[in-house]
Amino acid sequence: MGNVIVLVNATSDVVDAASAELLTTGAGLGSVVAVVPGGGSDALVADIAQYGAAEVHVVSCPQLSDSLVVAKAALLVERAAETHASIVLVASGLEGNEVAALVAAKLGAGLVTDAVAVRADDGELVVDKVVWAGKYTVTAKVVAPVAVLSMKANSCVAVVAPSQPEVRQAHFDFAAPAPTARVTSIEPAATSSRPKLVEANVVVSGGRGTDGDFAPVEALADALGGAVGASRAAVDAGFAPQPLQVGQTGKTVSPDLYVALGISGAIQHIAGMRTARQILAINSDPEAPIHRLADLSVVGDLKVIVPAVVARLG
Amino acid sequence: MKILTCVKYVPDAGDEVGFESDFTLGRTGPSSKLSELDEYAVEQALRLRATIDGATVTVLSVGPAEAEVALRKALQMGADEAVLVSDEAIAGSDVFGTAAVLIAAAGYLDEVGLVMCGMSSTDAGIGALPALLAEALGWPLLSNAAEVSVEAGQARIVRSDEFGTRVVEAALPAVVSVTDQSGEPRYPSFKDVLAAKKKSVTTIGLAELGVEAALVGAGAARVQVTAVVRNPERAAGRVIVDVDGSSVDDIVEFLAAATK
Numbered sequence: 248m249g250n251v252i253v254l255v256n257a258t259s260d261v262v263d264a265a266s267a268e269l270l271t272t273g274a275g276l277g278s279v280v281a282v283v284p285g286g287g288s289d290a291l292v293a294d295i296a297q298y299g300a301a302e303v304h305v306v307s308c309p310q311l312s313d314s315l316v317v318a319k320a321a322l323l324v325e326r327a328a329e330t331h332a333s334i335v336l337v338a339s340g341l342e343g344n345e346v347a348a349l350v351a352a353k354l355g356a357g358l359v360t361d362a363v364a365v366r367a368d369d370g371e372l373v374v375d376k377v378v379w380a381g382k383y384t385v386t387a388k389v390v391a392p393v394a395v396l397s398m399k400a401n402s403c404v405a406v407v408a409p410s411q412p413e414v415r416q417a418h419f420d421f422a423a424p425a426p427t428a429r430v431t432s433i434e435p436a437a438t439s440s441r442p443k444l445v446e447a448n449v450v451v452s453g454g455r456g457t458d459g460d461f462a463p464v465e466a467l468a469d470a471l472g473g474a475v476g477a478s479r480a481a482v483d484a485g486f487a488p489q490p491l492q493v494g495q496t497g498k499t500v501s502p503d504l505y506v507a508l509g510i511s512g513a514i515q516h517i518a519g520m521r522t523a524r525q526i527l528a529i530n531s532d533p534e535a536p537i538h539r540l541a542d543l544s545v546v547g548d549l550k551v552i553v554p555a556v557v558a559r560l561g
Numbered sequence: 562m563k564i565l566t567c568v569k570y571v572p573d574a575g576d577e578v579g580f581e582s583d584f585t586l587g588r589t590g591p592s593s594k595l596s597e598l599d600e601y602a603v604e605q606a607l608r609l610r611a612t613i614d615g616a617t618v619t620v621l622s623v624g625p626a627e628a629e630v631a632l633r634k635a636l637q638m639g640a641d642e643a644v645l646v647s648d649e650a651i652a653g654s655d656v657f658g659t660a661a662v663l664i665a666a667a668g669y670l671d672e673v674g675l676v677m678c679g680m681s682s683t684d685a686g687i688g689a690l691p692a693l694l695a696e697a698l699g700w701p702l703l704s705n706a707a708e709v710s711v712e713a714g715q716a717r718i719v720r721s722d723e724f725g726t727r728v729v730e731a732a733l734p735a736v737v738s739v740t741d742q743s744g745e746p747r748y749p750s751f752k753d754v755l756a757a758k759k760k761s762v763t764t765i766g767l768a769e770l771g772v773e774a775a776l777v778g779a780g781a782a783r784v785q786v787t788a789v790v791r792n793p794e795r796a797a798g799r800v801i802v803d804v805d806g807s808s809v810d811d812i813v814e815f816l817a818a819a820t821k
């Protein structure tokens with residue numbers, strides 16, 4: 248289906264998991280032009296080549312860091328126009344969805360955010376999206392000449408298929424056509440020695456039922472080599488930071504194992520973990536909705552059970 | 562100055578509403594209401610009103626006649642006036658169609674100095690509208706704010722996302738969207754509910770806005786829904802009742818199998 252622009256956000260010298268998935272998805276649809284805004288190292292470019300890109304465009308842009316989303320979107324629009332791309336793929340997220348929206352607006356393209364699958368069917372691009380707190384999967388076809396999609400993490404398995412891409416260094420100056428917002432301070436996302444929440448094979452989440460003591464949650468996560476997650480009630484109560492929130496307004500995770508500790512299982516929480524392969528729930532209330540979907544449901548006190556389990560795993 | 566707050570009328574997440582034959586979501590479920598994520602926008606608009614001289618809050622919705630329910634809730638929370646854009650031709654619009662109507666409505670209303678939105682709708686969950694509004698109005702975008710304030714005509718937000726926490730500023734007029742971290746929406750008191758009864762909801766159509774019907778609706782949509790499938794519910798597994806740690810063996814065994 249022609250050229251496929253894939254946005255690769257350079258956060259280090261390796262392609263992050265979400266971008267690797269996008270590169271794989273893109274390669275299945277056409278000829279991938281990976282766009283790295285703001286500059287990326289040679290090591291990063293080499294890593295991008297692991298996933299079958301035909302071209303890598305490393306685009307410097309002095310306005311990127313102090314503008315919110317608009318400069319990045321304009322940079323992608325320019326690349327899409329230059330390469331006559333018919334598809335633009337970005338990773339889902341607060342920023343990814345907005346970048347996708349702005350690019351689609353400028354290109355007159357069809358937009359689907361938070362897509363979970365995409366395929367070409369008889370020359371038409373067909374996209375799946377999960378809506379309404381995970382209840383339904385909607386399939387839509389893009390009827391505009393260009394499609395802009397933001398893809399949820401874990402929509403596909405990244406496939407290593409090395410290529411020798413043409414690498415281009417380019418420069419983009421963002422001249423705002425109208426007044427734009429200025430970023431006046433940045434604090435990078437906190438790093439953790441644990442696996443990233445959306446990429447982890449094991450996620451152990453705590454809810455309001457932890458009563459504010461996340462130590463058992465963290466201890467079990469560490470014993471299993473997993474990531475720590477939280478319900479919104481736990482985040483709202485200050486037990487855990489918002490980036491760890493799982494659910495409709497937090498992260499969507501799809502691990503092999505999801506452990507819910509002191510979480511009732513509200514529909515908005517389930518929306519973020521319903522595709523986990525196995526679910527273990529520990530909740531003292533036998534009527535808690537989480538017990539209706541867990542593979543192993545334990546009705547009991549997490550404060551008694553979890554330390555004992557951790558001791559056995561230790 | 563008007564703080565124009567865009568809100569959506571949506572089914573409750575617990576409702577069993579289906580999809581229509583044209584795959585549009587059945588909007589009028591048994592407990593359809595003001596989207597919970599838009600309550601945060603109304604709340605922040607009301608809090609900002611208290612800090613800005615002469616500010617008023619207008620709530621705006623695009624939807625069927627029943628969407629008045631959502632606007633009424635916002636009026637009960639304390640919004641000053643409400644506008645509903647309702648027109649058969651709008652049904653089936655994609656996000657660009659909805660944006661076109663909201664943008665026209667923002668122009669139709671006088672003295673709009675700030676547009677407020679929630680972070681996303683709770684049904685379609687696109688998360689694109691605030692950016693599209695800012696782009697079309699030519700106003701700065703201050704989106705997904707966990708905190709928002711306005712001082713001397715300058716808006717300032719704190720935003721946390723996949724790239725960290727950023728402070729972002731712009732002069733008004735601007736478009737601001739707020740997340741569910743921005744502060745709990747107020748619950749209208751009995752007195753508020755009574756007071757809201759005196760406030761009116763103005764309903765207008767595309768003709769008043771000067772929006773051509775061909776630009777909106779299913780016909781103009783760049784994405785067409787072709788199927789909707791209900792996702793299978795997960796089935797309940799084994800349930801064990803723990804007494805003083807009696808479940809530990811079973812749990813350890815389950816964890817070993819699940820992480821193999």
Ligand SMILES: Cc1cc2nc3c(=O)[nH]c(=O)nc-3n(C[C@H](O)[C@H](O)[C@H](O)COP(=O)(O)OP(=O)(O)OC[C@H]3O[C@@H](n4cnc5c(N)ncnc54)[C@H](O)[C@@H]3O)c2cc1C
Pocket residue numbers: 453454455456457477478479480481492493494495496497498508509510511512513514515516519529530531532535547548549550597598683741
């Ligand atoms: C628009 C919208 C978006 C939302 N987005 C999200 C989201 O992204 N993520 C999310 O999680 N929520 C979200 N929510 C909130 C959601 O509706 C619930 O309020 C929330 O998930 C509840 O969190 P919880 O299960 O930790 O708390 P509760 O519902 O209070 O449950 C706590 C549970 O702990 C159990 N418990 C207590 N003590 C113990 C003990 N000692 N041992 C074992 N169990 C114990 C209790 O039995 C109870 O079931 C959203 C809501 C709305 C309206």
